[in-house]
Amino acid sequence: MAFRLFIRIFLLAYLLASAPARSLELAGYLPSWRDTPAKLALLEFVTKVTDVEGDFFVPPERRIAVFDNDGTLWSEEPWPVPLEFVFYRIRKLSPEHPDWANEQPYKAVLANDTEWLRLNGRGAFRQLSAVAQAGISTDQYEGLVQEFLANARHPGTGLRYADMAYVPMLELIKLLQAREFEVYVVSGGDLDFIRAYAPLVYGVARANIIGSHPAYKLDVTANDVQVLRQSETGSVNVGGYKVVNIHVHIGQPPIAAFGNSDGDLQMLRYATSGDGLSLAAILDHDDGQREFAVSSGSARLAEEAKGRRWLRISMKHDFDSIYRVSGQ
Amino acid sequence: MAFRLFIRIFLLAYLLASAPARSLELAGYLPSWRDTPAKLALLEFVTKVTDVEGDFFVPPERRIAVFDNDGTLWSEEPWPVPLEFVFYRIRKLSPEHPDWANEQPYKAVLANDTEWLRLNGRGAFRQLSAVAQAGISTDQYEGLVQEFLANARHPGTGLRYADMAYVPMLELIKLLQAREFEVYVVSGGDLDFIRAYAPLVYGVARANIIGSHPAYKLDVTANDVQVLRQSETGSVNVGGYKVVNIHVHIGQPPIAAFGNSDGDLQMLRYATSGDGLSLAAILDHDDGQREFAVSSGSARLAEEAKGRRWLRISMKHDFDSIYRVSGQ
Numbered sequence: 058m059a060f061r062l063f064i065r066i067f068l069l070a071y072l073l074a075s076a077p078a079r080s081l082e083l084a085g086y087l088p089s090w091r092d093t094p095a096k097l098a099l100l101e102f103v104t105k106v107t108d109v110e111g112d113f114f115v116p117p118e119r120r121i122a123v124f125d126n127d128g129t130l131w132s133e134e135p136w137p138v139p140l141e142f143v144f145y146r147i148r149k150l151s152p153e154h155p156d157w158a159n160e161q162p163y164k165a166v167l168a169n170d171t172e173w174l175r176l177n178g179r180g181a182f183r184q185l186s187a188v189a190q191a192g193i194s195t196d197q198y199e200g201l202v203q204e205f206l207a208n209a210r211h212p213g214t215g216l217r218y219a220d221m222a223y224v225p226m227l228e229l230i231k232l233l234q235a236r237e238f239e240v241y242v243v244s245g246g247d248l249d250f251i252r253a254y255a256p257l258v259y260g261v262a263r264a265n266i267i268g269s270h271p272a273y274k275l276d277v278t279a280n281d282v283q284v285l286r287q288s289e290t291g292s293v294n295v296g297g298y299k300v301v302n303i304h305v306h307i308g309q310p311p312i313a314a315f316g317n318s319d320g321d322l323q324m325l326r327y328a329t330s331g332d333g334l335s336l337a338a339i340l341d342h343d344d345g346q347r348e349f350a351v352s353s354g355s356a357r358l359a360e361e362a363k364g365r366r367w368l369r370i371s372m373k374h375d376f377d378s379i380y381r382v383s384g385q
Numbered sequence: 386m387a388f389r390l391f392i393r394i395f396l397l398a399y400l401l402a403s404a405p406a407r408s409l410e411l412a413g414y415l416p417s418w419r420d421t422p423a424k425l426a427l428l429e430f431v432t433k434v435t436d437v438e439g440d441f442f443v444p445p446e447r448r449i450a451v452f453d454n455d456g457t458l459w460s461e462e463p464w465p466v467p468l469e470f471v472f473y474r475i476r477k478l479s480p481e482h483p484d485w486a487n488e489q490p491y492k493a494v495l496a497n498d499t500e501w502l503r504l505n506g507r508g509a510f511r512q513l514s515a516v517a518q519a520g521i522s523t524d525q526y527e528g529l530v531q532e533f534l535a536n537a538r539h540p541g542t543g544l545r546y547a548d549m550a551y552v553p554m555l556e557l558i559k560l561l562q563a564r565e566f567e568v569y570v571v572s573g574g575d576l577d578f579i580r581a582y583a584p585l586v587y588g589v590a591r592a593n594i595i596g597s598h599p600a601y602k603l604d605v606t607a608n609d610v611q612v613l614r615q616s617e618t619g620s621v622n623v624g625g626y627k628v629v630n631i632h633v634h635i636g637q638p639p640i641a642a643f644g645n646s647d648g649d650l651q652m653l654r655y656a657t658s659g660d661g662l663s664l665a666a667i668l669d670h671d672d673g674q675r676e677f678a679v680s681s682g683s684a685r686l687a688e689e690a691k692g693r694r695w696l697r698i699s700m701k702h703d704f705d706s707i708y709r710v711s712g713q
Binding site: 248262263281282300304305307308323330 | 446523567576580590591592594598601603605608609610612620625628629632633634635636637638651654655658
């Protein structure tokens with residue numbers, strides 16, 4: 058193992074030192090990555106699929122890359138950010154609802170009772186979500202999300218959430234886009250939530266966000282057509298549904314996929330099921346010092362990743378810096 | 386009315402004669418259009434929203450144009466082409482099913498009994514569709530559609546269906562794309578069907594097709610992930626659903642929309658509901674000589690189009706030629 062690692066680092070040094078301008082230019086896109094085998098694998102992949110004279114060339118119209126969002130492009134600890142938004146909204150609305158102080162699940166949010174919230178899970182979250190964000194137009198909802206992102210701060214780092222996007226992953230998106238990849242975010246999180254910040258923070262266009270979403274209803278008046286968010290679920294974008302929605306939205310399999318949990322397993326498989334060169338990677342949250350040390354997916358995901366030689370990216374070892382700015 | 390027409394034609398002549406190179410270049414994109422007020426309206430719109438110094442400038446990332454498919458980009462008479470495909474498949478499969486000769490709805494297809502088919506409508510079509518195209522992968526399905534498009538010919542013109550795309554509309558798509566519009570096809574027809582030919586025939590990418598589709602199921606094997614088409618309906622993309630799906634896929638309202646039936650009404654409204662300059666147009670099938678003389682939508686659509694000053698494009702008066710090649 059140590060020998061293979063040595064070989065790969067040697068190859069990276071070789072690539073960086075002896076390669077022509079193109080590879081050096083590629084490496085220049087990833088300044089927040091350390092010179093590790095993971096970085097080498099990413100550079101090798103991009104170099105090969107864009108080398109028109111090589112055996113692994115993929116034409117631009119087939120260069121599709123998909124990224125999971127929560128836990129892959131930004132933190133999902135201690136709670137996924139869309140849930141933090143729901144808590145924020147409940148706190149904002151609480152002055153109009155004095156009864157909430159004694160009524161669950163509101164009480165737990167207002168008292169910051171994380172234990173109760175973890176125990177009561179999905180049911181509580183669904184009720185809170187409905188109160189916090191249903192019945193308004195998607196435009197109004199985006200405005201609320203932007204207000205949240207401008208003001209709220211992560212309980213651990215004290216950073217604004219948009220500043221907690223992982224800079225190395227943003228650099229990777231930029232590198233892929235510069236090499237004519239069409240980059241999509243494919244998330245179990247809320248579509249309208251991600252659209253409120255992804256164009257600015259990730260550099261990914263609104264049309265390239267695929268997410269879960271509530272049932273929508275039209276509000277048609279004489280001079281306006283608005284899309285309203287309902288409290289019922291419309292589409293859930295996890296697991297196999299990620300693949301189906303990639304088909305519906307993009308119409309072809311990705312050749313590169315990045316995730317961090319079992320909800321990404323089918324998407325990672327889909328990306329690596331074609332004939333040509335492809336890349337699937339799992340981001341490991343193994344940095345208890347700078348972020349969180351939590352397991353990325355189940356033993357099943359780990360086994361499949363090993364069997365299929367998917368890349369594992371270690372936040373601890375492969376990321377030189379994580380955030381754009383430092384926390385408090 | 387005649388005077389207003391004269392004024393507009395005069396304006397067009399003026400625009401074409403006196404305008405700087407840019408407008409002439411724009412007009413050059415529409416060689417199959419006659420110099421009528423409709424052409425003028427289209428050129429004026431594109432000129433205004435792309436004029437960075439003018440009052441109506443729209444930045445490229447907001448230049449979204451949506452086109453209905455059947456009846457707007459190609460013929461839907463005597464049957465929508467996806468239905469002709471189903472009939473074609475039934476005829477192809479019939480040697481394996483000798484009983485079909487005496488069993489409806491197959492019998493009607495094999496005997497070309499259009500009267501029976503029109504009388505028995507949706508139920509029959511659903512049954513035929515299920516037999517013709519369910520349970521196969523989307524890749525297999527696209528292969529079958531391409532085989533159909535390469536071989537089948539329209540019963541009236543004798544042309545291949547791909548040659549029955551309306552050339553003036555294709556020129557319009559090209560003009561919009563050249564002016565940094567993102568062009569989408571938003572159709573009640575089958576998503577996978579349109580993807581089988583739209584990139585080549587329309588120049589619209591796979592990811593820019595929004596259509597109806599069956600329920601999908603994944604077929605995951607050790608080395609492959611395939612998306613299978615089921616016989617159940619998955620998503621129906623007509624009327625208000627066109628608006629919801631534009632939100633889900635694109636994430637912002639179009640500023641230009643083109644349709645030809647009541648199923649496009651909400652989409653046309655949505656395109657013209659914003660604050661900036663926008664354009665909605667209805668294609669009139671009023672050319673019994675060169676195509677078909679059928680009404681484009683109900684009295685309600687006509688009234689709304691009039692009240693909102695939507696553009697009406699006349700195939701008879703505004704199209705100089707219709708198809709890329711001549712029929713038999």
